[in-house]
Amino acid sequence: GESVGLHLPTLSVQEGDNSIINCAYSNSASDYFIWYKQESGKGPQFIIDIRSNMDKRQGQRVTVLLNKTVKHLSLQIAATQPGDSAVYFCAENNAGNMLTFGGGTRLMVKP
Amino acid sequence: DGGITQSPKYLFRKEGQNVTLSCEQNLNHDAMYWYRQDPGQGLRLIYYSQIVNDFQKGDIAEGYSVSREKKESFPLTVTSAQKNPTAFYLCASSPGAETQYFGPGTRLLVL
Numbered sequence: 001g002e003s004v005g006l007h008l009p010t011l012s013v014q015e016g017d018n019s020i021i022n023c024a025y026s027n028s029a030s031d032y033f034i035w036y037k038q039e040s041g042k043g044p045q046f047i048i049d050i051r052s053n054m055d056k057r058q059g060q061r062v063t064v065l066l067n068k069t070v071k072h073l074s075l076q077i078a079a080t081q082p083g084d085s086a087v088y089f090c091a092e093n094n095a096g097n098m099l100t101f102g103g104g105t106r107l108m109v110k111p
Numbered sequence: 112d113g114g115i116t117q118s119p120k121y122l123f124r125k126e127g128q129n130v131t132l133s134c135e136q137n138l139n140h141d142a143m144y145w146y147r148q149d150p151g152q153g154l155r156l157i158y159y160s161q162i163v164n165d166f167q168k169g170d171i172a173e174g175y176s177v178s179r180e181k182k183e184s185f186p187l188t189v190t191s192a193q194k195n196p197t198a199f200y201l202c203a204s205s206p207g208a209e210t211q212y213f214g215p216g217t218r219l220l221v222l
Binding site: 008032036041042043044091093096099101102104 | 142151152153154159161201205209210211212214215216218
């Protein structure tokens with residue numbers, strides 16, 4: 001399939017291990033954050049979101065952590081599976097319905 | 112079956128030709144967006160529309176045009192003025208609650 005990014009930072013993990021993907025956001029006024037997963041040749045898929053009045057939110061096998069002090073967002077994936085291999089983007093909202101996207105991190109899961 | 116559809120999946124443009132990418136949604140979302148994705152870069156906003164018959168330029172609108180005559184449709188035309196059109200084009204829609212949902216994308220290639 002097509003590559004969505006040839007020069008992206010890459011995280012390589014063993015199947016079954018936990019993965020942590022990090023994102024630094026730019027605007028201290030941002031009040032809403034989203035993580036997307038993008039498989040090769042496909043559109044981004046919503047994973048999980050968090051508002052700025054929270055510092056942690058959990059979903060199914062995923063957890064998002066928000067540190068507003070250092071403007072840092074992380075996505076934790078528990079028991080990483082081969083199907084988790086993709087590019088992961090964070091996005092921040094600071095003006096109505098407009099999102100600013102990070103550059104993405106490629107997650108590679110080794111069997 | 113609700114969602115966002117984009118067509119075609121692949122599109123070939125000859126030099127000097129205008130081409131139109133289709134985006135349709137049956138989610139009853141008010142807002143729709145067009146992004147361009149290049150390898151190694153994040154998503155860049157081309158145009159967006161918050162309501163029918165209204166749209167605004169994004170960060171890289173030059174060489175592109177849009178229309179929003181119906182709520183469910185937001186076609187993007189890549190004009191001959193766009194000198195480097197080869198990219199993956201993503202359409203998204205939003206109910207106005209900040210989260211954007213993406214279509215499967217159209218890959219545009221120049222012959």
